[in-house]
Amino acid sequence: MDPGDDEHMTFGQFKISLAKQLTQQNCDNLCVYFECSRSTKGRIATSNCPQRELLDELTERQKILKDDVTELEKALRELEEYKVADFVLDYQQSFEHDDIFTQDVLTDEEGGDDETHGQGSCSFDTLLEIIGLKDRFPGNLTLANLCYVTDPDMENDEASLSDLFWQKLGALDYRARSSDFLTSCMKDLTPKISVRDFIFAFMHCADSFLRQDVLEKMSACQLAVPIILQGVKGIKSTFLTWSLRRIVKEWKRVNFTAMEHHIVTVPIFSVSFLRIGEIKDFSKSKVINYLIGPLQGHHKFSYFLSKEDETCSSRFSDGCVEGVWYLPTNSNGSEKLKWIISILNLRGDATGFTAATKFICKSANLTMPL
Known part of the structure; x- marks a missing residue:
């Protein structure tokens, strides 16, 4: 059973399918990898189904969880069991495509007509064509497509907009998300597009691993990162928990104790x-x-893109939820916020995105309607 083919695959079904793919040698190697005791190894080896017994043991030890099997995937890859590791990865990635925002999916027609958005508006397909990603939607843009050695004599005109964006972001240059940079890259291309729409389209074209890299680098530049990616053209909205897992933040408590954690694993007061x-x-x-x-x-810094930062209004990214983390240093007498805070920003009119609005209102400790 392929997790990608069954949206309703349960954790139990996953373990049954995985057990069928594991060999006795796999079980022995995994026991060593996860440092199982001698008695545990003996119990697993003598059971009727060593594979199921091993998975139950790892579940009990919380090495694998219902919504997080990344540690098992890592172990299998280190043991060079790539086919089984890919199966585990497919199950992990299936959580990013759960139907939690089925109400908030826009099509080109629902995005509004040209009169609503002003002269020069375009469809989502046209947007993909402008940025050179028409053949990469959805989720077919990989890191390998962007990281390649080019001819040193190649003119910049030959590079696509997505290539230039990645080069800038890869250098941890926060201006990769600036309207000036996007405009300079587009030159005489029409119609003009907003930075938010470009990032929205880029994220929809990126695969899960590229999304991780993009969000990690955007966060390192202190830029707001997508938390919920609004759906488009039948693609349902996505909660990017897996893509956010590599983001590490460091801050200081009131007592000047330095803290450093993967940000998605830390309970944080959110607004x-x-x-x-x-x-x-x-x-x-x-x-x-x-x-x-x-x-x-x-x-002064534009953590979130404001109206003043854009040369034209966005059309497709409304409904996305972006987030930043305020990291106190407690070394500045002017700081009024003394604790780390997660700030979520729903783009667009909240009345038009019911599911996303309910989600952030329930998940946040404090909601500020404006």
């Missing part, structure tokens, strides 16, 4: 911001940027 209805001449993102920047004694 969600959402906008209800249309508000002219007001930017929710600008308020958040000021709240965690100058108000805390830090320099």
Whole structure:
């Protein structure tokens, strides 16, 4: 059974299918890898089904969980059992495609017409064609497609927009997400597109491993990262928990104790911001940027892209949830926020994205409607 072919595969079904693929030698090697005791090894070896007994043991020791089997995948790859490791990976990735936001999926038609978004609006297919990713949707863009050695005599004109974006982001240059950089790369191409729409399309084309790299580098640049990727063209919205798992943050407590953790594994006080209805001449993102920047004694920085940062309005990325983490240093007398805080920002009018709104309201400790 392939996890990708069955959206409703349970953890129990996964273990049954996995047990059929493991050999006795695999069990022995995994026992050594996970440092099982001699008595445990004997019990597993003499059981009627050593494979199932081993998986039950790893479950009891919380080495594999219902929603996290990455440690088992890592072990299998180190043991060079790549086929079985790929099966485990497929099960892990299936969690990113759960139907938790079935209500909030936009098609090109639902995104609005050209009159609504102004002259020069385009369909999602046209957007993919402009950025050179029409053949990569959905999820077919890999790291190997972007990391290659080019002819040193090749002109920049020959590089696609996604190539230039990755080169900039790979150098940990925060300007990769700037409107000026995108405009300079597009040159005379029309219609113009927003940075948010470009990143939205890029993430939909990227596979799970590339998403990890992109989010890790964006977070390292202190840029807001997608937490929930809004659906489009029949692709359901995605909660990017697996893609966020490599992000590591460091901060200081009030007592100046340094902390460093994978951010998705740490319970954090979270605040969600959402906008209800249309508000002219007001930017929710600008308020958040000021709240965690100058108000805390830090320099001005666009953690979230605001209206002032864009040359044109976004069309497809509304409904996405972006997040940043405020990391206190407690070395600045102007800091008013003394604890690490997760800040979630729902893009667009909250009344148009019911499922995403319910999700962030329930998951956040504090909700700020504007």
